[in-house]
Amino acid sequence: MEDELLSITIWLAGRSYRLRIRPEEESAVRKAVRLADVKVNEMRSHYAGKDDQDFMAMTLLSYASDSAIESFNNPLLQEELNKLSKKIDKVLSAPLKP
Numbered sequence: 781m782e783d784e785l786l787s788i789t790i791w792l793a794g795r796s797y798r799l800r801i802r803p804e805e806e807s808a809v810r811k812a813v814r815l816a817d818v819k820v821n822e823m824r825s826h827y828a829g830k831d832d833q834d835f836m837a838m839t840l841l842s843y844a845s846d847s848a849i850e851s852f853n854n855p856l857l858q859e860e861l862n863k864l865s866k867k868i869d870k871v872l873s874a875p876l877k878p
Contacts, residue, residue, distance in 0.1 A: 793820045793832045816843070 785800040790813045801809055816839055823835040823842075830838075851857070 792817055793836055795832070819843075 784802060786803045786806060787798060787800050788806060788809070789796050789798055790810065791797075792813055799809065819839045819842060820832070820835045823830075823838045827835070827838070
């Protein structure tokens with residue numbers, strides 16, 4: 781499997797990083813790096829007095845929270861939650877048996 785990996789160098793926040801990825805992932809990885817670099821630069825312009833590690837951490841947190849919010853807003857998840865809510869309501873509204 782190791783022979784199938786492609787070694788690339790990416791630049792993020794002014795630093796180079798070597799990655800080993802599958803060749804079919806290269807385009808997506810490079811796009812993600814460009815987006816992350818833009819986000820790091822946005823953080824730099826909004827928050828003065830921080831270092832690059834702070835900006836990278838803030839960018840990572842931003843992406844992680846966006847991902848968590850997106851997964852919670854997934855229509856399939858919402859549908860399942862609605863079904864569970866209706867079942868709970870039905871059980872709670874049923875008369876108590878002696």
